[in-house]
Amino acid sequence: MPTEEILSRTALNSWKLVIDRFSQAITPLSDEQLERQVAAGRNRVRYLLGHLTAIHDRMFPLLGLGERLHPELDEAYIKSPDRALPDPVSVTDLKKAWGEVNHKLTSAFEAFTPKEWLEKHTAVSDEDFAKDPTRNRLALVMNRTNHASFHMGQAILAK
Amino acid sequence: MPTEEILSRTALNSWKLVIDRFSQAITPLSDEQLERQVAAGRNRVRYLLGHLTAIHDRMFPLLGLGERLHPELDEAYIKSPDRALPDPVSVTDLKKAWGEVNHKLTSAFEAFTPKEWLEKHTAVSDEDFAKDPTRNRLALVMNRTNHASFHMGQAILAK
Incomplete structure (x- = not known):
């Protein structure tokens, strides 16, 4: 297997591992368990899952992969702090959305060639990308992988 | 720049970003702040830094990069839960060790060629590595990057 192929597969495995761990830890939780806060006065696990x-x-x-599946989550789970707005969807629907979104993303990532991983993402300008070619799709996915690990560390504190 | 070079640099940037963020958030904390727990009855920030x-x-x-610098930390910060043993080093020395270890690792990573990133790490057998070439140095570093993000998410909860 060519070097560039093994490198991109290794990085993709990191995303897959983190998503699988989060799914295994969080999606079996009951509605009541998802209402728990990661620490007194902090985010509920349900908020982290929505976020x-x-x-x-x-x-x-x-990443240039087409339309979003669940824009209805942003208001409550990105633009607002936890509990500022009512939860926009049921726990069942939220777990389903988590599964759908990650499954569809992972399928798209698995089809990327090494060169496609290096295309620029739409949040960086042509000019900045010309200066720094590491601001590519892989960088965005690695960033989101670490972001998920960050919140996973919090979610497992809830009790 | 060749595809394989941009891929490995992008992945290395992810490590560097996470280490920098942790350093910026944690190393300015006072001795007293480092004694705080991430949640009631949970790990102190000082334990996470040691860990x-x-x-x-x-x-x-x-990773085949030679001898360790700080094996004296394992007993208290890997093999034991927080507060089971006295802290083996002062806060000043712990912060210094954090800086030293990560600086020396990052310098070694920056010198890796893409092919060197794909060498096997010593925790995988030759047989397993032959079956799965993604069990390489890059996979280990990505794993540790996510592990650091996981604990960073916890450390910032302390107050």
Whole structure:
């Protein structure tokens, strides 16, 4: 297998591992467990699940992968702090959205060639990208992988 | 720049970003602030700093980069839960160790060619590596990057 192919597969595995771990830890939780806060007065696990689903859903246009699936989550889970707005969807629908969004993203990532991983994402200008070719799709996916790990560390504190 | 070179630089940037963010958030904290727990009854920030320093220090032999710098941290920060043992080093020395270990690792990573990123790490057998070439140095570094993000998410909850 060519070097560039192994490198991009290794990076993709990191995304897949983090998504799988989050899914295994969070999606089996009951409605009541998802209402728990990660620490006194902090975000509920349900908010973190909504937040990550919405942030990942935003990757479709950012990576040139078409339309978003769940823009209805942004108001409550990106633009507002936890509990400022009512939850826009049921727990069942939120878990389904999490699964759908990540499944569709992962399928698209698996089809990327190494060169396609290096295309620019739409949040960077042509000028900045010309100066720094590491501001590519892979950088965005690595960023979101670390962001998911960050909130996973919080979610497992809830009790 | 060749595709394989941009891919490995992009992945290395992800490590550097996470280490920088952790350093900026945690190393300015006072001794008193480092004694705070991330949530009631949970790890102190000082324990997380010790834990990440020790885990990163273990990467030297795992990646074939020579001897460890700070094996004295393992007993208190890897093998034991927080507060089971006295802190083995002062806060000043712990912050210094964090800086040293990550600086030396990052310098070594910056010198890796794309092919060197794909060498196997010493925690995988020759047989397993032959079956799965993604169990390489890059995979280990991506894993540790996500591990640092995981604990960073917890550390910022302390107050």
